[in-house]
Structure formats: C-alpha cells, structure tokens
Amino acid sequence: MLMGERSLMTLTVGRAPAAVPGLPDRRGRAVEPRRSWASPEPFVPRETIFNSMSxxxxxxxxxxxxxxxxxxLSDVVAAALVGAAVAVSAVPTSRTAVVALLAAPLFVAAVGLCRGYGRxxxxxxPTEFQALGRAAVTLGVVVMALAYFTWVDVPRHVVLLGIPGVVVLAGLQRYAMRLRLHRQRCSGTAMMGTIVVGDQKSAGRVVRDLSAAVHHGYRVDGVCLPSVDDADLVEGVPVVGAIADVVQVVADRAAEVVVVTGASVHGEALRRLSWALGRAGAHLVVAPDLVEVxxxxxxxxxTAGLSLLEVQVxxxxxxxxxxxxxxxxxxxLASIVALPIVLVSAVAIRLDSRGPAFYKQxxxxxxGSTFTIYKLRTMYVDADRRRSELQELSEGNDVLFKMRQDPRVTRVGRVLRxxxxxELPQLWNVVRGDMSIVGPRPPLESEVADYHDSVQRRLHVKPGLTGLWQVSGRSDLDWEESVRLDLRYVDNWSVAMDLMILWKTGRAVLAGTGAY
Incomplete structure (x- = not known):
C-alpha cells in the first residue's frame, strides 16, 4: 500500500520517488537531476548571462x-517644505520652529511604520498612496494626543493644513516618480525577473496577462511545465525546464518572482517549494483560478490549521x-463648474446646425430599469435615420456603431466629442440618481436585448458617466474587452477605485483617446 501511495505522489515534484517497476512513471521529464525542495542544501547558481552583475x-x-x-528623500523634501511654510505663515515662536524641524523625520517615520517604503x-x-494617507492619520492622532496629554499647545493649522499639505505634495512627487518608473519598465528596465509555473493552459493565461501590463514590473523570462516534453513555447515565452527544475532555474536566471498557477503544484509540494525559494532568494506568488477578482x-x-481564502460576494x-x-x-460641484460650458456649447450647436441643442435618449x-439620458447634440437631426445607410462602415466594436469620420457629426459636435x-448634461442624471459618476456605459434597450447571461451582470450597478472602458481606450476597444472591463468594475468597485478612474478620466479626455 505504501508503494501504491508513493506512485500516486509523482506530482509532488519536490521529492523524487523512484518509479515503481511494472507501472508507468507519471513524473514529467526534467532537465536537472531531481532533488528535494525540503533539502537544506542551497541551490548554487551557475554563471549565466541572466545573473551577471550587468x-x-x-x-x-x-x-x-x-x-x-x-x-x-521626496517625503523628506515634502515635509520640510510644508513645515517651513507653516512656520513662516505663523507668528515666529519656538513652537513653530520645533514643528518645522520635526516635520520631516516624524512624517518619514510614520510612512515607514505604515510600510510605505517596501519594494x-x-x-x-494604490498601496503606496494609501500608506501616505495612513501615515498622515497616524501623525495627526499622535500630535493631537500629545497636545491633550502633555498640555502642549500645538498650533491648529499644523493639523488642519500642514499634515494634509504634506500628503498632497508627497503624493504628487510619488506620482511623478511612478510615471518615470513606468516609462523605464516599458523600455525593459526596473523589471522583476519572473518564472511562471503550471500547466500549459493556466501558465499561458498568466503570461498573457502579465505581458499585457508591463508597468506592473513582471518580466516573464520563462515557463516551467510539468514536463519539458509538453511544449517549447507558451505564449511566445520559452519553456526553460520542468516544474522539478524551477528552483535551479531561479538560481541560474536570478529570478525574483515565481508565479504558481493551476493545479500542478499544491498542498505539501507548494509548501516545500516556498522553503526552497526562500533559500534561492525569490518570492513565491500563487495565482488562484479566481478570474477578475x-x-x-x-x-x-x-481555520483549523488551514489558510482559507474568503471571497466577498x-x-x-x-x-x-x-x-x-x-x-x-x-x-x-461639477454641475456648477460645467454650467457655463454647457450653455456656451448649446448656443454654438444652435448656430451651427438646425435642431435642438440637447439630445434625449x-x-x-x-x-434593468429605464431612464432618459441627456447629452448635447453632436449630430444632425436625421442621424438616426441615416445610421442604417452607414452600418457596414462601422469602425466600433461588434455592438456599438462608431465611425472615426462619421458624416452625421456636425462641426461643433466634433469638438464637443x-x-x-x-457628456456633461449627464451630470443631471447623476444628481437625479439615474446614474453614477463611475460605472459601466449606459446601454440601449436594443443592446440589452442581445445580452447573454454573464453580460447581464453589467446591470448590477448604476451606469456611469465615466468608467474603466473610458480610461482604457473607449471606442477603440472591441466588444469582448469592453464587457470584460465593465464586469471587472462591477465585481471589484470601491470608492478608491472610483477616485482612481476619475483621475485617469481627466488624462483620457485631454488626450482624446478613443473619442470619435
């Protein structure tokens, strides 16, 4: 019975039981000699072009x-500048001088305690910016507690203006640094060497997703499959070994991250792999089969010695x-700011072409509830009738009709689009509660009639004035990608995500990406 159990353990690739005579060896073919992942012996890197100093x-x-x-350093500069500004703006006293001197070290210490400097x-x-926010709250609580318990008279503007000012300035500096880092990663530097481990299908999905988002910093250098005989390439990435070879591959290639996906490595084998990767100096990341969560x-x-993964439903x-x-x-607030723009645009529309300034639909x-949406008219009044004549020339996705040079769009309409x-009149829909600032695109009744089961999930939240679809390409996206982004938002939305989308919407609008 013991021998039977050992023959069934061939996928536990951290150990290498011998094949049982008379039974097929279910272990995949590996490149390196098999060795236990639980062994205390180190995996010695061999000199390659991947682990050279350059x-x-x-x-x-x-x-x-x-x-x-x-x-x-950027946090020190931000805290020092704001501290100095607070000291200068107040009546010069010993207290304001102390505030200016302690601003930088206290803020940096608070960010460090909130793990804001971890690589x-x-x-x-968003974790980097959340750390700044938590540090500001921590610092504010400490200052107020100090004032309360020690009777030290801390100037109120230090808490009400100084700390928020430091967070805003530090956040802007971090954002500028992040943009530069993303440009570096797009050019191939500042990346984390990554090895993907799993079966061919699961590994292919991870490789595609990581390769499509290089700004996250994962450079997939190779894939380890159950056997080197399974394939030579996975999504254009070379197969560099079997699963049993992964730790030696990490050592030879100076990889920083190993991403495990699928069911090829699990349970005790995954635990042993974490031990071995710890000795090899790499991080272990497990990609669960939960899609878009x-x-x-x-x-x-x-629970009961287990690590149960709970999903918020x-x-x-x-x-x-x-x-x-x-x-x-x-x-x-946006309606107040946008009102003059809408009024001027409405006058321009009436002067440019015959018909009303606003369009209702x-x-x-x-x-599934219906409502009337309001927009500024950007097309001639016979646009709906002429759509059937231009249907074959659509450059949008499979569901939405779009043309880059749509003859139905007026001269003023092109500028507005x-x-x-x-889209600004839709702010009234948001005020009324028909729409949200951020959400999926509000669909037509004819589009909803063609929705299959999973797409119906888009109607689980209010439609939005902007959304992931707008900051990710808008009309340049195909139907499947649009649906995928909308479903991702419906499943994972949060106030923090909404604020991030609003920030990116401004950039997308100014750039005019996908707007036609």
Whole structure:
C-alpha cells in the first residue's frame, strides 16, 4: 500500500520517488537531476548571462533600493517644505520652529511604520498612496494626543493644513516618480525577473496577462511545465525546464518572482517549494483560478490549521453609502463648474446646425430599469435615420456603431466629442440618481436585448458617466474587452477605485483617446 501511495505522489515534484517497476512513471521529464525542495542544501547558481552583475543592475532587486531611497528623500523634501511654510505663515515662536524641524523625520517615520517604503508596494498599485494617507492619520492622532496629554499647545493649522499639505505634495512627487518608473519598465528596465509555473493552459493565461501590463514590473523570462516534453513555447515565452527544475532555474536566471498557477503544484509540494525559494532568494506568488477578482475582495481566514481564502460576494453597506456621497458631492460641484460650458456649447450647436441643442435618449439603468439620458447634440437631426445607410462602415466594436469620420457629426459636435463636453448634461442624471459618476456605459434597450447571461451582470450597478472602458481606450476597444472591463468594475468597485478612474478620466479626455 505504501508503494501504491508513493506512485500516486509523482506530482509532488519536490521529492523524487523512484518509479515503481511494472507501472508507468507519471513524473514529467526534467532537465536537472531531481532533488528535494525540503533539502537544506542551497541551490548554487551557475554563471549565466541572466545573473551577471550587468544583468542584475537593470532588475528591480537592484533598482528598487534606489527607488525606495528616492521615495524617502521626496517625503523628506515634502515635509520640510510644508513645515517651513507653516512656520513662516505663523507668528515666529519656538513652537513653530520645533514643528518645522520635526516635520520631516516624524512624517518619514510614520510612512515607514505604515510600510510605505517596501519594494513590493513602491511604484505599483494604490498601496503606496494609501500608506501616505495612513501615515498622515497616524501623525495627526499622535500630535493631537500629545497636545491633550502633555498640555502642549500645538498650533491648529499644523493639523488642519500642514499634515494634509504634506500628503498632497508627497503624493504628487510619488506620482511623478511612478510615471518615470513606468516609462523605464516599458523600455525593459526596473523589471522583476519572473518564472511562471503550471500547466500549459493556466501558465499561458498568466503570461498573457502579465505581458499585457508591463508597468506592473513582471518580466516573464520563462515557463516551467510539468514536463519539458509538453511544449517549447507558451505564449511566445520559452519553456526553460520542468516544474522539478524551477528552483535551479531561479538560481541560474536570478529570478525574483515565481508565479504558481493551476493545479500542478499544491498542498505539501507548494509548501516545500516556498522553503526552497526562500533559500534561492525569490518570492513565491500563487495565482488562484479566481478570474477578475481583485485583492480587496479577498481575505485569508485561518481555520483549523488551514489558510482559507474568503471571497466577498456582496458590497458592504458602508461602501454603498460612500459611493452615493461621492456621486452627489462630485456631481453637484461639477454641475456648477460645467454650467457655463454647457450653455456656451448649446448656443454654438444652435448656430451651427438646425435642431435642438440637447439630445434625449432612453437607456437602461440598474437592474434593468429605464431612464432618459441627456447629452448635447453632436449630430444632425436625421442621424438616426441615416445610421442604417452607414452600418457596414462601422469602425466600433461588434455592438456599438462608431465611425472615426462619421458624416452625421456636425462641426461643433466634433469638438464637443473630442473633449467629451457632450457628456456633461449627464451630470443631471447623476444628481437625479439615474446614474453614477463611475460605472459601466449606459446601454440601449436594443443592446440589452442581445445580452447573454454573464453580460447581464453589467446591470448590477448604476451606469456611469465615466468608467474603466473610458480610461482604457473607449471606442477603440472591441466588444469582448469592453464587457470584460465593465464586469471587472462591477465585481471589484470601491470608492478608491472610483477616485482612481476619475483621475485617469481627466488624462483620457485631454488626450482624446478613443473619442470619435
């Protein structure tokens, strides 16, 4: 029975049991001699072009240290400048001088305590900026507690103006640094050498996703499959070994990250692989088979010695309230600012072509309810009738009709579309509660009639004035990509994501990406 059990353990590639006579060897063919991942013996790197000093200098493991120091320096500069401004603006006293002197070291210490200088958070994702926010809150609480318990009279403008000012200035500097880092990564530097481990299908999916988002810093150098006989290439990336070879591959190629996907390595084998990668100096990342589920919806629940991955299946009420407050505040303020622009545009439309200045249309909202959407008219009044004549010339996706040089668009309409000014009246829809500031594109009734089951999920939230589709290409996207982005938003939305999309919307509008 023991021999039978050992023959069934051939996928536990960290150990290498001998094949049982008379039974086929289910282990895949490896390049290197098999050795236990639990062995204390180190994996000695062999000299290759990948682990030479010149090759390491352009990797994130080397450049990340310098980036962290620059981030710390930028925070020092931001805190010092704001501290000096606070001291100068106030009546010069010993207290204001102390505030100016302590601003920089206290803020940097707070960011460090909030893990804002870790190489795993720098330059990627919102965690870096969240650390600045947490540091500001921590610093504010400490200052107020100090004032309360020691009776030290801390100037109020230090808390109300100084700390927010430091966060804003530090955030802007970090953002500029991040843009530069993303440009470097697009040119191939500051990347993390990555090996993907898994079966051919799962590994291919991970390779495609990582290769499509190089700004995240994962440079896929190779793939390890269950057997080197399975394939030579996976999505254009070479197969550099079997799963049993992965740790030696990491050592030889100076890889920083190993991404494990699929079911080829799991359980005890995955645990042993983490031990071996720790000795090889690489990080282990497990890509679960949960598609389009973002980190905020996932949490680890330790139970009975197990690490259970819990998936949040519905949005908590506090997030719904936060989104409603954001919608109302942004829509009211934006409506006040946009009103003169809308009025001037309306006059220009009437002078340019015959017909009303505004265009009304029935759209489908949350849970299939219908509402009337308002836009500035950008086409001639007979545009709907002429659409059938131009259907074959559509340059949009499979569902939406779009033409880069649509003859139905007026001269003023082209300008309005270029800067998305025609969408501004939809702020009234947001104020009324028909729409949200951020969400999926509001569909037509004819489009909803053709939705298959999964696309119906788009109607689970209010449609938005802007969304992931707008900051990711707009009309340049095909139908499948548009749906994928909308479903990703529906499943993972948060107030922080909405703020990020609003920030990116400004850039997309100014650039005119996909606007026609």
């Amino acid at each position: 090759a390491r200098r352009v990797l994130w493991q080397h450049m990340g240290v310098r980036y962290a120091l620059l981030a710390m 795993n958070v720098l330059g990627d994702g 973002a980190g905020p919806r996932l949490s680890v629940r330790p 519905d949005q908590p009420r506090r997030k719904l309230i936060g989104k409603s407050l954001l919608d109302f505040a942004v829509s009211v 029935t759209r489908v909202g949350i849970d 270029r800067f998305s000014i025609d």
